[in-house]
Structure formats: structure tokens, C-alpha cells
Amino acid sequence: MGTIFKTYSAILIFALCGLLLGNKCYCQKNGSGIRGKPEAVADAKAMVETMGGITLWAQLKSVHFVTEWYPCDRVDSYIENEILDLTGPRSWADRKSEINHILRVYSPEGKHWSIVNGKFSYASDDVLKEDMIRAPFNFYHLVKAIASGDPFYEVRFGTGDIPHTRRLEFYGPDGVMNGWVILNARKEPIVKGTAQYRYTLGPLKKFGNLYFPVWGVYDNGYTRYNLISATGDNKDPDMSLFIPPAEYMEN
Structure with a gap:
């Protein structure tokens, strides 16, 4: 019975991932522009x-x-190498310090899996489902979507909690707001957030021809990061x- 339930759950998750990806791909091909x-x-x-610039970001894949991360509950900071796929909900993140090595990956095809100090494990189907919902509203997915005019998204103004600001809120086709950004007077991002997190962002720094916030601090100070380098690519990542x-x- 347990095997049947596990198989059924996996089929449901795969179907959900396919539905999300199918809707997303359709919208990108439609090309009618971001809504709002x-x-x-x-x-x-x-x-x-x-x-x-829009011309560059529209071509990135x-x-x-x-990035160097400084979580408050660890004695070690760690260096993270992340490959973020801008064409779909996929991330490959390798985190390493002198005493720990963690590889965390999610995708519709490979599910959510990790190798922690040599020990492999899959995350639950619920975790993968949350990954698939959250990924399209990752800040850099939003930047790419704006540049490419992806009508999957609608952008609205919301109330900012910083004086003299308002939020740019991003909604999916279901009308649910899952990501937002606060800009300063120069239209630079100073806060990014989703339903799960909020980061205050540092000033933009140039890497190649692109500009990225050079640091970020989690809302309650639990963790912070410094961006060491960032490289965009107009080729598909290695799947x-x-x-x-x-x-x-898995067999």
C-alpha cells in the first residue's frame, strides 16, 4: 500500500510541475507583455x-x-555556487565551508534532492510542490520576466513599509501575489520578498554588463550574504x- 501511495504522490507532483511549466512556456511564447x-x-x-537593461536580461537563460553566506546559527560561513535556470523552476546550489559540504537541487525532472556531507536524500513531495510554486517568483525570475514581457505575471502597486516607497507586487494567473520588490527613488531594488522570505538589499554592483545587489540581509537578521560574482548566460544550463x-x- 505504501509503495502505491508513494507512486501516486509522485505522479501528482509530476503532473503539477508539468502544468506549471506548460502554462509558463505558453505565456512566454504568447509574448503579449507583462500585465498591469x-x-x-x-x-x-x-x-x-x-x-x-531589458535587451540583455531578455536574452538570459x-x-x-x-555568494558567501553568514547564518547566525553556524560557526562557519560558507561559499555557495548556484546555477539558477531562468527558463524554468530549477536551481543547483553547492555550499561549502571548511567543515561542511551541502549540495541542494530542485527541478521538475529530478525532484528536490540534497547531498549533505556525503549523505543523499530526497525532500518530501510537499517541499517540491512549494519549490515549484515559489520558483517563478524568485527575484531574478521576475527580472527576466519583465525584460521578456512574460504575460504569466501581473504587476500592481502595493503599500511599502518604508517611508516614501510603494511595493511592486507580482501576481500569477491565479490572482495570488507571490513576490514583491521595493524600489528607491532611482528605481533600484532595495527589498525583495515572497510569501516565505524578505531580504533587505545592498547597492547594485556591476558584474560584466549586468548589475546585482551586492549584499542582502534576511528580515530578522538570521542570515546575510555578500555577492562575490555573478555571470549571466544566454545558453541553456546543463540539465x-x-x-x-x-x-x-530511485528505481
Whole structure:
């Protein structure tokens, strides 16, 4: 009975991932532009211009980040190499310090899996489901979507909790707001958030022809990061990265 239930759950998750990806791909091909009031759309586009421009971001398919993280509950900071796929809900993140090594990966094809100090495990189907819902509203997915005019999203103004600001709120086709950004007077991002997290962001720094917030602090101070490097690419990422190594694959 347990095997049947596990198989049934996996089928449901795979179907959900396919539905999300199918809707997303359809919208990108539609190309009618991100939805919303002209003033909100204009602010969103202005933000992308401060980060290197619509022409560049529209062509990106992935970004490789190298970041140093400082969680408050660990004695060690760690260096993270992340490959973020901008064409779908996929992330490959390798986190390493002198005493710990964690590889965390999620994708519709390979599920959510990790290798923690040599020990492999899959996350639950619920965790993967949350990954698939959250990923399209990752800040850099939003930047890419604005640049490419993806009508999957609607942008609206909301009330900012910083004086003299208002939020740019991003909604999916279901009318649910799952991501937001606060801009300063220069239209640069100073806060990014989803239903799960909020980060205050540092000033933009140039990496190649693109600009990224050079640091971030989690809302309650639990963790913070410094961006060491960021490299955009207009080629598809290596999809084999998102699949567990053969010796760990489920039968």
C-alpha cells in the first residue's frame, strides 16, 4: 500500500510541475507583455534598466552566482555556487565551508534532492510542490520576466513599509501575489520578498554588463550574504546538473 501511495504522490507532483511549466512556456511564447497598470509596468521596466537593461536580461537563460553566506546559527560561513535556470523552476546550489559540504537541487525532472556531507536524500513531495510554486517568483525570475514581457505575471502597486516607497507586487494567473520588490527613488531594488522570505538589499554592483545587489540581509537578521560574482548566460544550463547522480537515482 505504501509503495502505491508513494507512486501516486509522485505522479501528482509530476503532473503539477508539468502544468506549471506548460502554462509558463505558453505565456512566454504568447509574448503579449507583462500585465498591469502602465505606471506599475513602467516602474518594473525601469528597475530592469538599472540592472543592465531589458535587451540583455531578455536574452538570459541562466545566472551563475558565487555568494558567501553568514547564518547566525553556524560557526562557519560558507561559499555557495548556484546555477539558477531562468527558463524554468530549477536551481543547483553547492555550499561549502571548511567543515561542511551541502549540495541542494530542485527541478521538475529530478525532484528536490540534497547531498549533505556525503549523505543523499530526497525532500518530501510537499517541499517540491512549494519549490515549484515559489520558483517563478524568485527575484531574478521576475527580472527576466519583465525584460521578456512574460504575460504569466501581473504587476500592481502595493503599500511599502518604508517611508516614501510603494511595493511592486507580482501576481500569477491565479490572482495570488507571490513576490514583491521595493524600489528607491532611482528605481533600484532595495527589498525583495515572497510569501516565505524578505531580504533587505545592498547597492547594485556591476558584474560584466549586468548589475546585482551586492549584499542582502534576511528580515530578522538570521542570515546575510555578500555577492562575490555573478555571470549571466544566454545558453541553456546543463540539465544533467538537476538530476541526481546515477548511484542515487530511485528505481
